[in-house]
Amino acid sequence: MLAEALFFSALLFVIGVFGVLIRRNAIIVFMCVELMLNAVNLTFVAFAQQYGVGGQVFVFFVMTVAAAEAAVGLAIIIALFRHRQTVDLQNINLLKG
Amino acid sequence: MQTSMPHGSLPLLYTFHFYLFSLIGVVSALLFVTRKSPVAAALWLVNTMFCLAALYVMLDAQFIGAIQVLVYAGAIMVVFLFVIMLLNLGHGSIADMRGLGWKLAAGAVGLAILAEIFALTKARTPLTLTLPEGFAAREIAQSGAIAPIAAPLFNEYLLAFEVTSILLLAAVVGAVVLGKQRGEDDAR
Numbered sequence: 228m229l230a231e232a233l234f235f236s237a238l239l240f241v242i243g244v245f246g247v248l249i250r251r252n253a254i255i256v257f258m259c260v261e262l263m264l265n266a267v268n269l270t271f272v273a274f275a276q277q278y279g280v281g282g283q284v285f286v287f288f289v290m291t292v293a294a295a296e297a298a299v300g301l302a303i304i305i306a307l308f309r310h311r312q313t314v315d316l317q318n319i320n321l322l323k324g
Numbered sequence: 325m326q327t328s329m330p331h332g333s334l335p336l337l338y339t340f341h342f343y344l345f346s347l348i349g350v351v352s353a354l355l356f357v358t359r360k361s362p363v364a365a366a367l368w369l370v371n372t373m374f375c376l377a378a379l380y381v382m383l384d385a386q387f388i389g390a391i392q393v394l395v396y397a398g399a400i401m402v403v404f405l406f407v408i409m410l411l412n413l414g415h416g417s418i419a420d421m422r423g424l425g426w427k428l429a430a431g432a433v434g435l436a437i438l439a440e441i442f443a444l445t446k447a448r449t450p451l452t453l454t455l456p457e458g459f460a461a462r463e464i465a466q467s468g469a470i471a472p473i474a475a476p477l478f479n480e481y482l483l484a485f486e487v488t489s490i491l492l493l494a495a496v497v498g499a500v501v502l503g504k505q506r507g508e509d510d511a512r
Contacts, residue, residue, distance in 0.1 A: 228334070228342055230445065232383060235346040237441040239353055239372070241434040246357035248430035252420040254362055254408055258369050261400065262353060265376055268392075272385045276460050278453050280472045284481050286388050287473070290395050291488050295495035297400045301407045302502035308411050315420060 232273035239266035253304050253314040257297075264293050342382055349375035360421075363414045366405050373397045384460040386469040 239262060246259035268286045275282030308314055349372050356368035373396045380389035408414055421427075463472050477485055 228339075228383065231342060231346065232379065233441075233445050235350065235379070237438055237445075238350050240441070241438045242350070242353045242357055244437055245430045245434045248433060249422050249427050250357070250420055251422055252362060252413070254404065254411075254413065255365055255420070258366060258404060259357065261396075262356070262369060262372065265373060265396070268388075269376055269379060272380050272383050272388055275385060276383050277455055279455060280460070280463075281476060281480075283385050283388050283473050284477050286385075287391070287477065288481075288484060288488060290391060291492065294395060294400055295491055297403055298495050298499040299502070301403060302499040305407060305411065306502050314411065314413065 229273050229277060232269060236266045236269040236273070239263075239269070251316045253307070253316055253319070254301075256316065257300050257304070261293060261297070264289060338382065342379065345375045345378045345382075349379070361414060362408045363405065366401060366408060370397050370401050373401070384464060386464065387473055 243259045243263035243266060246262065247256050250256050250259065268289055271282040271286045271289070275286075304314055307319060311319060313319070352368045352371040352375065356365050356372060359365040359368060373392060377389040377392040377397070380386075380392055422430075460472075
């Protein structure tokens, strides 16, 4: 099932890229990034079935990084919302406050 | 165990369910990207993650499937939903889609990446690295689902594991600092 899993993973990744580009809500853009991480995890698991369990260990690390990223990213979004009263990326385009 | 069978003779039921979960996953992901309401979008993403967990179990990664449900669908998505509701963004009345130009550009970028990934799948992987058919399933049948992951995690990848703990500590400290209310001296 390696080829099918890779095909499905590619589709999910591209849907994630598409979402990042067409949405303006910062939280939804962030969730699209999570979707892309999930697609890569599927690739790791599919390869782990044929090339050894190291791929599954990497999925473990990717999930840890995703959890840390979600904590920090959502804290940034809350801080932004407190500052600008919006999470629309069109209004948040300056690096200075 | 069905998955211990050689790939040439996979049972029809296995193949059917693999395609079924893949299809549900892709449709949920598409709905997730196109829903206006952030809450509905988040719930469709949870659905995609459940489908991925099912696929992990079918690909002989039972432990990763369980972790996927617990950590991704259970913890990370709950935090997302919590923030959506905390900031009161659940209306979805304000369309946050970008214009047609952005959509066309996104479609072009998506097709380009898809073509690249398909070109990559044509590449031949070295046969010497390939495990014998059904190796993963036999290992799980012998020593359980967790032991084959735990052994390399605490031997081969021990340094990475320890570095992960530092990363988590940094993330916790960062989240607390970012979420802290401003003091009186630098109030808006």
